[in-house]
Amino acid sequence: MSIDIIIIGAGPAGMSAAITATESGAKVLLLDDQPTPGGQIYRAIEAAGDKQATILGPEYMAGKPLAQNMRSTNIEYVADASVWQVTDEREVGYSSNGQARLVTAPAIILATGAMERPFPIKGWTLPGVMMAGAAQTMLKTSGLAAEGAIFAGCGPLLYLVAHQYLQAGVKIAAIVDTTAKANRLKALPHIPGALRRWDLLSKGQKWQSEIRKSGTRIINNVRALKVLGDTKAEGLSVNAGGTWQNIPSDHIFLHQGVVPNVNLSFAASLDHDWDEQQLCWRPKTDQWCGTSIDGVYVAGDGGGIGGGLAARASGEIAALGSLAKLGLIDTAARDSKAKTARTTLRRELSIRPFLDTWFRPSDDFRVPTDDDAIICRCEELSLKDIRDTIEIGLVGPNQLKSFCRAGMGPCQGRFCGLTVQELIAKQTNRPAADVGYYRLRPPIKPLRLEELANLQIEEDENIKF
Amino acid sequence: MKILNSDPASKTADVIVIGGGIHGCSAALHLIKRGVSVTVLEKDYVGCHASGVNAGGVRRLGREYVEVPLAQASYEYWRDIKSLVDDDCGYRVSRYLKVARSDEDMAKARQRVNDLNARGFTHEDVVDQETLRAYLPAIAPHCVGALHVDGDGSALPFQTTQAFKRRGEKLGVNFREETPVIDIKRHASNWHVETHKGTFEALTVINAAGAWGGVLAAKLGDDVPLQAHAPMLAITARMPAFATNAVIGALSGALSFKQFENGTVLIGGGVRGRALPDSNRTVLDMKGMSQFLSTACDVFPIMKRANIMRTWAGIEGYTPDNLPVISSGRAEGIVHAFGFSAHGFQLAPGVGEFVADLATGVAPRLSLDAFNVSRFQQIDRASSYI
Numbered sequence A: 001m002s003i004d005i006i007i008i009g010a011g012p013a014g015m016s017a018a019i020t021a022t023e024s025g026a027k028v029l030l031l032d033d034q035p036t037p038g039g040q041i042y043r044a045i046e047a048a049g050d051k052q053a054t055i056l057g058p059e060y061m062a063g064k065p066l067a068q069n070m071r072s073t074n075i076e077y078v079a080d081a082s083v084w085q086v087t088d089e090r091e092v093g094y095s096s097n098g099q100a101r102l103v104t105a106p107a108i109i110l111a112t113g114a115m116e117r118p119f120p121i122k123g124w125t126l127p128g129v130m131m132a133g134a135a136q137t138m139l140k141t142s143g144l145a146a147e148g149a150i151f152a153g154c155g156p157l158l159y160l161v162a163h164q165y166l167q168a169g170v171k172i173a174a175i176v177d178t179t180a181k182a183n184r185l186k187a188l189p190h191i192p193g194a195l196r197r198w199d200l201l202s203k204g205q206k207w208q209s210e211i212r213k214s215g216t217r218i219i220n221n222v223r224a225l226k227v228l229g230d231t232k233a234e235g236l237s238v239n240a241g242g243t244w245q246n247i248p249s250d251h252i253f254l255h256q257g258v259v260p261n262v263n264l265s266f267a268a269s270l271d272h273d274w275d276e277q278q279l280c281w282r283p284k285t286d287q288w289c290g291t292s293i294d295g296v297y298v299a300g301d302g303g304g305i306g307g308g309l310a311a312r313a314s315g316e317i318a319a320l321g322s323l324a325k326l327g328l329i330d331t332a333a334r335d336s337k338a339k340t341a342r343t344t345l346r347r348e349l350s351i352r353p354f355l356d357t358w359f360r361p362s363d364d365f366r367v368p369t370d371d372d373a374i375i376c377r378c379e380e381l382s383l384k385d386i387r388d389t390i391e392i393g394l395v396g397p398n399q400l401k402s403f404c405r406a407g408m409g410p411c412q413g414r415f416c417g418l419t420v421q422e423l424i425a426k427q428t429n430r431p432a433a434d435v436g437y438y439r440l441r442p443p444i445k446p447l448r449l450e451e452l453a454n455l456q457i458e459e460d461e462n463i464k465f
Numbered sequence B: 001m002k003i004l005n006s007d008p009a010s011k012t013a014d015v016i017v018i019g020g021g022i023h024g025c026s027a028a029l030h031l032i033k034r035g036v037s038v039t040v041l042e043k044d045y046v047g048c049h050a051s052g053v054n055a056g057g058v059r060r061l062g063r064e065y066v067e068v069p070l071a072q073a074s075y076e077y078w079r080d081i082k083s084l085v086d087d088d089c090g091y092r093v094s095r096y097l098k099v100a101r102s103d104e105d106m107a108k109a110r111q112r113v114n115d116l117n118a119r120g121f122t123h124e125d126v127v128d129q130e131t132l133r134a135y136l137p138a139i140a141p142h143c144v145g146a147l148h149v150d151g152d153g154s155a156l157p158f159q160t161t162q163a164f165k166r167r168g169e170k171l172g173v174n175f176r177e178e179t180p181v182i183d184i185k186r187h188a189s190n191w192h193v194e195t196h197k198g199t200f201e202a203l204t205v206i207n208a209a210g211a212w213g214g215v216l217a218a219k220l221g222d223d224v225p226l227q228a229h230a231p232m233l234a235i236t237a238r239m240p241a242f243a244t245n246a247v248i249g250a251l252s253g254a255l256s257f258k259q260f261e262n263g264t265v266l267i268g269g270g271v272r273g274r275a276l277p278d279s280n281r282t283v284l285d286m287k288g289m290s291q292f293l294s295t296a297c298d299v300f301p302i303m304k305r306a307n308i309m310r311t312w313a314g315i316e317g318y319t320p321d322n323l324p325v326i327s328s329g330r331a332e333g334i335v336h337a338f339g340f341s342a343h344g345f346q347l348a349p350g351v352g353e354f355v356a357d358l359a360t361g362v363a364p365r366l367s368l369d370a371f372n373v374s375r376f377q378q379i380d381r382a383s384s385y386i
Ligand SMILES: Cc1cc2nc3c(=O)[nH]c(=O)nc-3n(C[C@H](O)[C@H](O)[C@H](O)COP(=O)(O)OP(=O)(O)OC[C@H]3O[C@@H](n4cnc5c(N)ncnc54)[C@H](O)[C@@H]3O)c2cc1C
Pocket: B018, B019, B020, B021, B022, B023, B024, B041, B042, B043, B044, B045, B046, B047, B048, B049, B050, B051, B052, B053, B054, B055, B056, B057, B058, B059, B179, B180, B181, B182, B208, B209, B210, B211, B212, B213, B230, B231, B232, B233, B256, B268, B313, B314, B315, B316, B337, B338, B339, B340, B341, B342, B343, B344, B345, B346, B347
């Protein structure tokens, strides 16, 4: 039986797209690189019990019925499937069980979510330093938490994870908040819009006050950070209000917001726009989440940061858009079925301008000022290395890449792409949008050579030549 | 060159080079060293296309017989590349081997060495299985020998092309990037080269526009049935050193294989992706790529465990006989140097000298007959008699 819709990513967007599409009779292939469904927000949700409910909260547990629903629907769900390419001819290359395959379908929905924004301070590559989102993943998947960690940066997720840590009874050495004071004033005009999700705002307040009550040290107005230690993290040096202080700790969790994970959408050569409010790239989409390539849709945070509920709603919208396109529903049905999702989406996005402005990461934390701060982790290139390369006239991300290998490593630029782009913009006095991004290519994840070499013999009726 | 437009930053030049690939940059460098003023017009940035993204093979091995003298002449430049461009270009001298996987392969290799010797070239030889294994202990047991050159090697393509540019710039070449040539017209004794940044004027124009060279040539009355293809490359994550001492190909089944000192392995082959020269895009053919990846596994079984980290392709111009066009044009004051058919990187330092000769009316020290632009017109005429 041939596939109607291939959905990549089994987070809230991908799962709800898959459910919506299947309900209307579409044959869906849902590919996800994790062992179980859930994506980032509902990671390991199927195994979650009472303990997880207390620590991780009701937002997390809300993923459980969604995952159950997905499982009980007639969806071909492939776990541990690493998608390494999507072409403009809607051909999807993926690997699972040691086999690489090519599959095509008339519609493809990319629901690959967000990734954490790089946080290139001095020492951020030392063992013991990780992104707060990764720390949360450890909490979800294996119940692991580090005693006495420092949480540094800005954004809701930082406080969410810190709060979850306290719920788990794990002590935090300090919360080091890099939110710029000036952001508050700029965010004020966005409060009316944000009131539609006042519950979120008050929840944020509640976390903060609970954290404060717990006696956790909170340092505000932070202007600069350096991780201490030579071979591993030994603490964080913090400049708040002009003076430096050192806080010892073996574990430092950094976070300054999330951005769409655009490696697959760029590699698929979709058109993208630079989003000045969220300081990131996002694929160009229409009202049905359709992109510049006919039959390719983007849903969820991969199309712009909106959070878990927005992701669910846009997953439904993308599914309805593709169902109508495939002729499985008519446009009247599409429009009426999309109503609830559109209302949700509008409500969820109403708070974004406020959040994006309030938590806008400061320039100095996006583009470091420490000469020896590492920018490209894979090739160990420092700020100075990159700056010198720009200095000799290599003023585009791809020139830089060809010349000094920045972005050439296994992370495919995930850890340095935005930094390099903004650094070039700053040094050459151009808008970041004009500088552009690395040209990305398949495989977007490292792929066993033998699997690719054997590609031709992994045939079935879905495999295209 | 006179500036017809009011663009104040333009400078006058004797020669305009269209195309800032390694061939345009090399010709410009050779010209400026002779005191000829040069402006290079590049539609994107220097080294953006084939010249900056190729496999970096600096190889004489296995070339068409008529091309061997060009490759030898370039080899002389490569040996002392630093004195030409003031940069080491990441040039590494090692050995180049085309592995034989059958007795037929070996026979082919022997025949080739005989033919070359008869033409007076002695740089290639045949090595037996024992010698091959001594060079490359990781080679598969069914590899029975190889065609071999000591002294060929590799360089870093983007660094090299940039080095040619920077050296030329230092000596006075005017590089104009993001300046696509839209049209060329003859006015009296001069060529007017039109771009959206102004019209440039010169007595002589060199067409070094790579895969786009055919379109330009046609405008100038020279028909070359050039095709754009996108040869593909793949690079692996770091591996233990097992082949850092040689660049490896295969006598049957196209393969280009090289391990860098950092342990990553670069693999290429004959299968090409789709080139879209109008939009500067290439589309990879992963299915096609699997062919040369499986050849790589066949030659080095250790490669099965490798992880592919990235793949890419570059846009290259191919002629029907896979030989470049290095020739004066039919019209006066036109010189062509394009269509290097996926083996032009090594040739650039030497070909730049000969192109500079053609542009200045000097007789090159080698015969360029095999590369004449008129050969395609002759083919057409001949076939029309049948
Ligand atoms: C993947 C790959 C691997 C390769 N491996 C090897 C190898 O190992 N060894 C080897 O010897 N060779 C190799 N080659 C071949 C080699 O890269 C090319 O033959 C060589 O770089 C050609 O140089 P060029 O200057 O002619 O072309 P290009 O580098 O393509 O330069 C032509 C330039 O002209 C510009 N241009 C075109 N039209 C216009 C216009 N109208 N106005 C202004 N500018 C214009 C283009 O933008 C381009 O920059 C490989 C090629 C590829 C793609």
